[in-house]
Amino acid sequence: xxxxxxxxxxxxxxxxxxxxxxxxxxxxxxxxxxxxxxxxxxxxxxxxxxxxxxxxxxxxxxxxxxxxxxxxxxxxxxxxxxxxxxxxxxxxxxxxxxxxxxxxxxxxxxxxxxxxxxxxxxxxxxxxxxxxxxxxxxxxxxxxxxxxxxxxxxxxxxxxxxxxxxxxxxxxxxxxxxxxxxxxxxxxxxxxxxxxxxxxxxxxxxxxxxxxxxxxxxxxxxxxxxxxxxxxxxxxxxxxxxxxxxxxxxxxxxxxxxxxxxxxxxxxxxxxxxxxxxxxxxxxxxxxxxxxxxxxxxxxxxxxxxxxxxxxxxxxxxxxxxxxxxxxxxxxxxxxxxxxxxxxxxxxxxxxxxxxxxxxxxxxxxxxxxxxxxxxxxxxxxxxxxxxxxxxxxxxxxxxxxxxxxxxxxxxxxxxxxxxxxxxxxxxxxxxxxxxxxxxxxxxxxxxxxxxxxxxxxxxxxxxxxxxxxxxxxxxxxxxxxxxxxxxxxxxxxxxxxxxxxxxxxxxxxxxxxxxxxxxxxxxxxxxxxxxxxxxxxxxxxxxxxxxxxxxxxxxxxxxxxxxxx
Amino acid sequence: xxxxxxxxxxxxxxxxxxxxxxxxxxxxxxxxxxxxxxxxxxxxxxxxxxxxxxxxxxxxxxxxxxxxxxxxxxxxxxxxxxxxxxxxxxxxxxxxxxxxxxxxxxxxxxxxxxxxxxxxxxxxxxxxxxxxxxxxxxxxxxxxxxxxxxxxxxxxxxxxxxxxxxxxxxxxxxxxxxxxxxxxxxxxxxxxxxxxxxxxxxxxxxxxxxxxxxxxxxxxxxxxxxxxxxxxxxxxxxxxxxxxxxxxxxxxxxxxxxxxxxxxxxxxxxxxxxxxxxxxxxxxxxxxxxxxxxxxxxxxxxxxxxxxxxxxxxxxxxxxxxxxxxxxxxxxxxxxxxxxxxxxxxxxxxxxxxxxxxxxxx
Numbered sequence: 001x002x003x004x005x006x007x008x009x010x011x012x013x014x015x016x017x018x019x020x021x022x023x024x025x026x027x028x029x030x031x032x033x034x035x036x037x038x039x040x041x042x043x044x045x046x047x048x049x050x051x052x053x054x055x056x057x058x059x060x061x062x063x064x065x066x067x068x069x070x071x072x073x074x075x076x077x078x079x080x081x082x083x084x085x086x087x088x089x090x091x092x093x094x095x096x097x098x099x100x101x102x103x104x105x106x107x108x109x110x111x112x113x114x115x116x117x118x119x120x121x122x123x124x125x126x127x128x129x130x131x132x133x134x135x136x137x138x139x140x141x142x143x144x145x146x147x148x149x150x151x152x153x154x155x156x157x158x159x160x161x162x163x164x165x166x167x168x169x170x171x172x173x174x175x176x177x178x179x180x181x182x183x184x185x186x187x188x189x190x191x192x193x194x195x196x197x198x199x200x201x202x203x204x205x206x207x208x209x210x211x212x213x214x215x216x217x218x219x220x221x222x223x224x225x226x227x228x229x230x231x232x233x234x235x236x237x238x239x240x241x242x243x244x245x246x247x248x249x250x251x252x253x254x255x256x257x258x259x260x261x262x263x264x265x266x267x268x269x270x271x272x273x274x275x276x277x278x279x280x281x282x283x284x285x286x287x288x289x290x291x292x293x294x295x296x297x298x299x300x301x302x303x304x305x306x307x308x309x310x311x312x313x314x315x316x317x318x319x320x321x322x323x324x325x326x327x328x329x330x331x332x333x334x335x336x337x338x339x340x341x342x343x344x345x346x347x348x349x350x351x352x353x354x355x356x357x358x359x360x361x362x363x364x365x366x367x368x369x370x371x372x373x374x375x376x377x378x379x380x381x382x383x384x385x386x387x388x389x390x391x392x393x394x395x396x397x398x399x400x401x402x403x404x405x406x407x408x409x410x411x412x413x414x415x416x417x418x419x420x421x422x423x424x425x426x427x428x429x430x431x432x433x434x435x436x437x438x439x440x441x442x443x444x445x446x447x448x449x450x451x452x453x454x455x456x457x458x459x460x461x462x463x464x465x466x467x468x469x470x471x472x473x474x475x476x477x478x479x480x481x482x483x484x485x486x487x488x489x490x491x492x493x494x495x496x497x498x499x500x501x502x503x504x505x506x507x508x509x510x511x512x513x514x515x516x517x518x519x520x521x522x523x524x525x526x527x528x529x530x531x532x533x534x535x536x537x538x539x540x541x542x543x544x545x546x547x548x549x550x551x552x553x554x555x556x557x558x559x560x561x562x563x564x565x566x
Numbered sequence: 567x568x569x570x571x572x573x574x575x576x577x578x579x580x581x582x583x584x585x586x587x588x589x590x591x592x593x594x595x596x597x598x599x600x601x602x603x604x605x606x607x608x609x610x611x612x613x614x615x616x617x618x619x620x621x622x623x624x625x626x627x628x629x630x631x632x633x634x635x636x637x638x639x640x641x642x643x644x645x646x647x648x649x650x651x652x653x654x655x656x657x658x659x660x661x662x663x664x665x666x667x668x669x670x671x672x673x674x675x676x677x678x679x680x681x682x683x684x685x686x687x688x689x690x691x692x693x694x695x696x697x698x699x700x701x702x703x704x705x706x707x708x709x710x711x712x713x714x715x716x717x718x719x720x721x722x723x724x725x726x727x728x729x730x731x732x733x734x735x736x737x738x739x740x741x742x743x744x745x746x747x748x749x750x751x752x753x754x755x756x757x758x759x760x761x762x763x764x765x766x767x768x769x770x771x772x773x774x775x776x777x778x779x780x781x782x783x784x785x786x787x788x789x790x791x792x793x794x795x796x797x798x799x800x801x802x803x804x805x806x807x808x809x810x811x812x813x814x815x816x817x818x819x820x821x822x823x824x825x826x827x828x829x830x831x832x833x834x835x836x837x838x839x840x841x842x843x844x845x846x847x848x849x850x851x852x853x854x855x856x857x858x859x860x861x862x863x864x865x866x867x868x869x870x871x872x873x874x875x876x877x878x879x880x881x882x883x884x885x886x887x888x889x890x891x892x893x894x895x896x897x898x899x900x901x902x903x904x905x906x907x908x909x910x911x912x913x914x915x916x917x918x919x920x921x922x923x924x925x926x927x928x
Binding site: 161 | 602636638639645646647648658660661662663664665666667669670671672715717876877878879880881882883884887888890
């Protein structure tokens with residue numbers, strides 16, 4: 001069907017359309033354990049202002065998805081970060097991810113400082129997002145939302161440091177499946193029809209060790225001088241394919257093996273469409289084909305890495321067969337030592353008390369650095385903060401900042417934030433004891449014996465970098481290295497998530513026959529039975545038959561005519 | 567929402583200028599309400615009906631799909647992101663384009679009867695198809711109720727009342743209710759609203775059987791009734807003339823249980839009702855020949871922006887955090903303990919030194 005467009009010209013003025021651009025990128029990083037890490041990043045930049053009202057209200061959307069634009073303007077959102085993850089990122093085997101995320105669903109939002117009712121906006125926002133992403137985000141309410149006071153500073157522009165406008169919540173139990181990927185793919189300008197998104201087939205993506213899809217929206221600088229700002233929508237998808245499960249044991253990967261597809265064209269709406277392969281460990285660790293002369297160097301996570309770049313907007317990349325497939329073959333084995341690593345577990349026995357241990361490792365040989373640990377524990381695990389101990393190298397380590405907000409039953413979770421200085425080459429252990437609460441019977445989930453989840457702890461740190469990083473923010477930087485703004489050259493910001501915990505609460509026996517029989521029989525026997533007896537029972541004196549001797553004596557007495565014995 | 571022009575719209579003219587407006591009048595919710603991995607077949611049942619309904623033209627915005635447990639991405643599934651309905655993994659009913667509206671713990675009786683969000687916006691011209699599968703109270707010696715998530719139940723009387731409410735509020739034109747559980751016929755016994763047709767996989771006192779197990783997945787894949795229903799629906803296409811009598815007889819002769827149907831409340835003769843009235847989408851198209859004027863968006867002037875230098879915030883400002891004072895939000899009056907302590911001190915003081923010192927203090 002054809003539409004006749006009439007460009008509105010009023011009084012000789014011509015309106016120029018708002019500038020928006022779209023970039024897509026795939027980074028492939030071979031991991032030392034033989035697994036492969038693929039990270040898709042799709043970025044839409046739009047020079048507009050969502051918070052305008054009236055005449056200038058945004059109503060024409062081109063590359064930016066309309067559903068998200070309406071959400072931003074309706075709820076006056078300044079920054080929105082939502083991620084859905086299946087699996088846990090194994091830092092010891094895989095290193096640090098480009099964009100970290102905890103298992104389950106995580107949502108944190110900075111609202112604009114003109115918002116008067118932040119809690120109301122938050123509640124409505126979670127409901128709308130749950131409809132957009134087909135997820136159960138409507139389970140986010142005041143019992144699992146916290147307002148961190150020092151973690152989660154805005155990643156975009158802004159001077160909002162008032163933490164009243166920040167809300168953070170996780171749902172560690174949330175499952176990610178095709179129904180979440182489908183609406184996520186629909187937000188892309190080319191959908192899943194062209195460009196890098198054709199590789200996203202759910203049968204392969206979910207058959208992996210780690211799968212994480214996220215949407216990050218924030219205002220950023222348009223240029224180096226930072227005179228104007230633009231909205232950035234970043235959709236990221238990180239997936240790690242395990243060479244045992246999806247690789248059939250062979251340490252050999254190709255695009256076709258990972259995604260069951262090859263690339264045939266770039267997205268026509270994209271201004272840049274590139275594939276980066278990390279070849280820093282080439283040729284000792286693996287070999288790559290087809291080779292390409294285009295190389296690029298970037299400082300990522302404190303380390304200088306070299307990347308082979310394949311530009312999909314150029315026809316030569318696709319070769320004779322009009323299809324682009326990479327092949328990587330492993331040669332050696334190597335172990336990795338990440339600088340910062342954290343884990344968490346529950347100790348203790350029984351269903352009354354327990355202890356949460358969080359262990360943070362600093363593997364730097366000589367530098368100490370500070371980390372900010374944020375713990376959000378649900379109200380039904382009642383923490384005893386007087387038992388909180390922080391020990392490093394078997395000595396007490398006093399945190400320089402502690403913020404603790406106690407929980408209110410059924411209303412608010414615990415929030416504990418601590419700034420801890422980690423000594424070099426050490427292990428720091430944070431322990432706190434807790435008691436398990438008994439919930440009311442309607443508050444149990446339909447499968448209470450599965451256990452209750454406690455969200456991951458967040459460790460935010462400034463890790464010293466081995467290589468000087470540049471603080472200039474240019475547009476041409478590859479997307480994966482420009483997510484976190486760099487303020488100083490000697491350290492980089494990293495966020496590490498621990499495992500979520502699964503704790504058993506004292507669960508009543510829900511089995512039906514037991515309850516029915518016990519209750520009914522008890523009620524009938526004790527209640528009704530005693531009442532019935534009280535109302536109808538009469539007592540009569542009943543003389544027992546006398547023993548034989550007495551009977552004989554009475555018989556003789558009757559014959560004699562003498563009064564009988566009693 | 568994609569507008570697809572199928573032959574029912576009758577629109578193949580390329581010279582149309584103007585908006586094309588299609589409405590669909592079918593709203594089918596598909597509901598699956600049991601948990602746990604051994605109830606895999608219930609998910610396969612629901613997804614096969616969902617697939618058929620989507621294939622026959624109904625868009626996702628008009629379908630409410632409720633799945634009580636996640637089978638596709640369950641860790642026990644040997645092939646993640648797939649749900650198979652035929653053994654040897656022939657037929658993946660999960661597909662690549664599924665949208666589940668209610669999943670996991672959200673599938674409750676309350677969300678089924680009165681959803682607060684993600685609801686059907688049906689009106690009195692809509693035909694509604696409801697497909698339920700799960701477990702009724704059979705092993706516990708009751709019938710007439712359907713279990714939700716092993717912890718709640720909905721009785722046949724509640725269902726009948728809900729449909730009556732929908733009729734009173736003019737929320738449907740005709741309603742087809744299909745249920746695949748044991749003793750399924752007990753669920754539609756109490757219906758009393760007009761224009762309702764109900765089909766069940768088994769009579770009262772009978773059990774509904776599952777069809778085929780798959781040895782790789784380890785559980786039964788589908789129920790017999792839905793299996794034959796799916797086979798029948800695969801042959802239906804949007805212009806098909808198959809009618810309700812064909813649907814009713816789909817399972818009658820092949821299996822040992824006898825499916826039931828309840829057509830008394832239906833005003834039209836079932837033989838004259840097309841399958842596509844409920845399973846497919848009827849699109850009405852309005853054509854207009856007027857031109858539409860689209861004005862380009864207004865570029866927000868850069869003069870409006872404040873020319874202050876915008877900067878990124880420091881992600882971990884250690885010095886700032888250490889000196890951050892905890893916010894005293896509200897002033898609370900002093901604690902009872904403190905008040906009591908001061909009262910005690912003052913009392914002891916005046917006791918010891920006498921009241922005449924009072925004027926020196928105040």
